[in-house]
Amino acid sequence: MRRRPGNGRWTLSALAAVTAVIALISPEARAAASWLGLHPHPPRLDLILAAAPVIQVHIAGAVVALAIGTVLMIGVKGTGLHKALGWGWVAAMALTAVSSLFIRQINHGAFSFIHLLSGWTIVALPMAIYAIKRGKVAAHRRTMTGLFVGGLIIAGLLTFLPGRLMWTVFLG
Structure with missing residues (x-):
């Protein structure tokens, strides 16, 4: 059975992931993450x-x-x-x-x-x-x-x- 790709779910998921990565780059987001005990850094x-x-x-x-x-x-x-x-x-x-x-x-x-x-x-x-x-x-x-x-x-x-x-x- 063939199925056409996507109904927007994957696009929305990818957009959320990219937004999260960009948010972690901002100084405010990194300060908030640090306050939560998270210290994101390069792998x-x-x-x-x-x-x-x-x-x-x-x-x-x-x-x-x-x-x-x-x-x-x-x-x-x-x-x-x-x-x-x-x-x-x-x-x-x-x-x-x-x-x-x-x-x-x-x-x-x-x-x-x-x-x-x-x-x-x-x-x-x-x-x-x-x-x-x-x-x-x-x-x-x-x-x-x-x-x-x-x-x-x-x-x-x-x-x-x-x-x-x-x-x-x-x-x-």
Whole structure:
């Protein structure tokens, strides 16, 4: 099933993101952020380079999945490009989910709540592929959208909590 891109949602989201970036550049916005305990600064990529290799692989997989996933969500569905990028997204998401199972510093070596999203991703990716191979487009769409939003966006936002690596890289 083919779908025409966008009904304005993505344009509005992009506009909000650009506005937020511009707002952080202004001295007033930076003063307000500082008052809230936020200290936005250019990303400290040296912290990522100093992290364990499994964390670097995890971040790389997540960044690739975010880039490909955004293109897939915006673009026309069912095309050859969608299918090719879709396989790349599945591989990046699988790499991200599996690598996360080896990252357990946050919970004293035990699994944390966020690992539930990883487990769900590992189970749901094959389910979504099975659905589309059987012609169940709606089930495929629901599962993939859920993985993009829950398994990638929400899990990614959780990495920006105080004390986590991404917090330190961008805000700490």
